[in-house]
Structures are given as C-alpha cells and as structure tokens.
Amino acid sequence: MVDSIEYDLIIVGSGLAGLRAAIEAAKTSPSIKIGVISKVQVMRSHSVSAEGGTAAVLFEDEGDNIESHIYDTVKGSDFLADQDVAELLCKEMPREIYQLEHWGMPWSRRKDGKIAQRPFGGYSFPRATFASDKVGFFLMQTLYDTCQKFDNIEFLNEWFVTSIIHDGQQFMGITAIQISSGTFYQIKAKSLIIASGGAGRLYSFATYAYSSTPDGLDMAYRAGLALKDMEFVQFHPTGILPSGILITEAARGEGGYLINKDGERFMKRYAAGKMELSPRDIVSRSIMTEIREGRGFMHESGVECMKLDLRHLGDEVIKEKLGAIREISIKFSGIDPAQEMLDIRPVCHYMMGGIHTNIDGATELKGVWAAGEAACNSVHGANRLGANSTSECIVWGKITGALAARHAMSGKQSSPFPHHLVVLEEKRIYDGVFRGQGEYNPYEVRQELTDIMNDKAYVFKTESDLVDGLKKLRELKSKTWRHVDDKAKEYNTNFTNVMELDSMFRVAEVVLVGAINRRESRGSHARLDYPQRDDANFLHHTLAYYDPKEPIMKKHPVTITRYQPVERKY
C-alpha cells in the first residue's frame, strides 16, 4: 500500500509564483491546509537568482502610464501576447510593488527617498523596480518570511513530484518521492497550482539553475493538459563566457555598451533608437549577425563572442548597482568589469511557452491552475520583456492562489480516488526508470540532448537544422539509457536526475516540432528560411497534446483587444 497524505491545496514549486500563491491562498482561507512542495530547499528555487528588476508603473506623475506598459509588452511580444492578459499584468503590478514593500522588500531608493526604477530593454520609461542587482533574492526572502505568518502553509522541501492524478474530469492528487527517505507517496488534494518554473536546462548554455528541468511541464503534458507556444525560447544577449551565468540587462540599463571586434557599438545598425536597450530577441539576433559576418571575438573556450563594456560606469556605480554581476565576473571569469570588457554570448534564459492557461491561470482540468514561468497565460507572446517575469509570477501567484483556495473550500470530489493510477505511476518510475536496464550513461545522454538543442534550435533556426535536431533527439531517446546506478533509498539524486532526463525528451520534442511548424519569424523564433513575420498564417498560439507516438499539434487564437499588429521598430 502506498503511503498517503492529504492537503486541501497543493502548490508544486516554491519560487516566486509558488510563494505568492501560498500567501494569497492562506489569506483567502485560514482553514484550508496548504502544502508547498519543492524538489529543492525553498531558497534554492531559480527565482532567487533574478538580478535586474521587476516591472511596474510607479510614476504616473513623472510621465509614465499603464497604457504605455501594456503597449510595450504587446509590442515586445511581437503581437502574440493576449492583450487582455498583458493589460491585467500592468494594472495589477503597481499595487503589488507597494504590497511587497509593506511585507519588507528592501527596494532600492532614489535620492528623494522614493522607490528607484531603472531602464530595461524594450520599455518606453524606466520601469524596472530593483533591489541592487539581487531582486530575486530579496523578493524570495520577503515572500518566504511572509509565509511564516500563516499557520496553514506547510513546506515539503526536497520532495520530487512525479505525476498528477485525476479522474478525467477533475484533479484528485499528485504522486511524489520524499527525497530524504526515498518513500513514494500519494498526496490527495482538491486544488493544485503548478508553479514549477522554466525548463531552460534543455539547453547546454543556459542561465538557469540545474534544477530548471521540465518535469513540471511534463507531468501536466502527460496528464493530458496542453503545452502552449513552446517554440518560443528566449536567448538573453549577455551570458558570460565560459559558464553562461547571466550578466543582467541592468548592466545595459545602467549604461553598458555592446562592442564588436572593430570596436563599434554595432547596435546602431539594428536599432538606432533604443540601441543596447532594445528587446532581447533583437539584441541577440544582432550579436549573432555580427558573429556570422565575421565581426566577433574568438574566446579561449573556442566560441565566438561580443564584448560588454562597463568600464565607463566607474567602480563606484558598478559596486553599488551591479554588485552581484561584478562578483560573478571576477569569480567566474577572472575579470573586473571596471577594468576590462566582459566576453558575452546569447544564452538560453526564459521560456515564453508553458502549460496552457486562461487569463486566470486556470488549465483545462478542473481544480488545476498554473502560474509563473511554468504557465503560458500568453502575457509574453513571442518574446518577454526583461523584468516582466518576476511581475508575472507575483500577479498570477496572487490570482491563482485565491482561486485555488476558493475551489478547495467548496470543492467536493465526486468520484473515489483512483488508486490504480498511483499503482501505474509507481510501476512507470520504479520498473521503467529505477530498475531500468539501460546501458548508456544518462548524464552523457543528458549532455548530448542539451547540445542538440543548442546546436539545432539556437538564436537562428532553419528547417534542415530543426528536422535534423528532431531526428537526432529521437535516435538518442530510443537508446537504452533508463537506469539508475545508485540503489540507495535515501537522497537518491541519481534517480531524480534520470527522471528529469525522461521529462526532457518529451518536452524538447515539443519545442522542436513547434519550431518546425512555425514557418515564419516572430519574436524569439527567428527562421533564416522564413525571415518575415506572417500574420496571415501564423498569428496564433501553438498547443501540443501528449501522444506516445508524437505530439498532437493544434492552433489557438490570439486575443487582440486594441492594438493591431504592426512592424516592430526600435
């Protein structure tokens, strides 16, 4: 008999979205029992490494306005954002900045004592609210502290969730392994919020935590929920070489330059108006075009790169406003940014796609919501603006937290708990993975998978590369690699790593198939063989449903309320 525990509301993920959801759920109903479950310790969720800022309109009296934030978001998205969703984000955010402040968030200040904001790519006004360049760390600490005020929030740290259990009509529970003991559990609940974060570790050159794998997306996909717009993967222009650790856009927000081999600020050729502060998709393509045309530097690691010049900002500004990236540059590349230019290259940084939800974060299954980077409520369309993601996590954490709590209060499960599905899941992971007979080293296979994604689905894509990538991915998947050498019960991270790899195959396939099907260029999705945006044929979202053979792809309409698509110019 499988061990069993019960909550009213389960939140998978203790990043910004999960913590904000927990607080709102606890406020909505002090009587429900909330479990926040995470495969890592709370403060090791990837959110903690957000650096640059959180977007919100705070200074209407100084010329900013909500309408402009909405339009910047929609334009940044290359008109694929659902415009009602973008509007909701921008309207909700100002209140959230003050709410966070009241919970203890140490926002950086201007000289006049007001909350400071700095410029970020693609915005018409300095709108990135920040706390030095450690915004994620301070946000996480503020939210985690606030969670402690509620007796009905429990943390299940270092639990690995493996599947969603439902009866075809509504959500019933999840299955998970308590990593410390190795015990497999069924966890019954009435509501679920999936806040399992992004999956950028599908790529070998990525800014993400190693835990940012697609297991959360995959469990939704296997449960029959759609993944939406997965072909839109964001490459941040400035991953530092050789590690790929992020050098925040705030470095350019504070005045940093991008320089090519000829010493030129090359962005003048691509976006003379906004230069280095153009949206990320445009800056990344500009860097790769410079490299393709022979104006790149050769880095000692064997890849070509551009330089980021911060020297003119001076030691004092760098120490005060960019302290974390100074430390990263010195520790990981041996370069002091006040003295030398940094070697940078576009790096996998964000997934615009995720679990398909409506404007409220509700999925297609009753009782299940998704929030944060794991969700695709279509606020970012084909390209996210920097600083809009932490905002999204906060806003949809709050919205889904309230809705899921209300559902848990009123929800009665109409059918008995489907124990047979738990037994099937136990078989899938223990017979299929733990006792698997694979001969190939799963860590080598993981490296190969992420290299395929890097080589075949990077900043610029072509049909032949994508088709070749998909073929290689499927060949790799069919090799016998499913096995776990470590047979220990306690803290068996070998086991969870192989389960992560299993989920990576299914979700990588969706990314590639989506990219092959989208024969146009839009936002982060740049096809050399179809260089134009094609609104007549592709102004729609992509949905992918799971089928053991291959993903079933469908189209979903874009909500356009007030801004008709026009060509993006910066």
Ligand SMILES: Cc1cc2nc3c(=O)[nH]c(=O)nc-3n(C[C@H](O)[C@H](O)[C@H](O)COP(=O)(O)OP(=O)(O)OC[C@H]3O[C@@H](n4cnc5c(N)ncnc54)[C@H](O)[C@@H]3O)c2cc1C
């Ligand atoms: C280096 C970096 C810097 C960034 N800087 C900014 C910025 O300045 N501004 C901005 O707006 N955005 C920024 N972003 C993006 C933003 O930080 C993320 O999109 C956001 O924090 C994601 O939060 P989340 O709550 O959705 O998930 P995460 O913080 O990624 O958390 C995911 C959670 O899910 C849990 N989980 C996943 N799978 C399982 C499983 N199988 N079982 C149990 N638990 C599971 C994890 O343990 C974790 O707790 C940055 C991203 C990176 C990588």
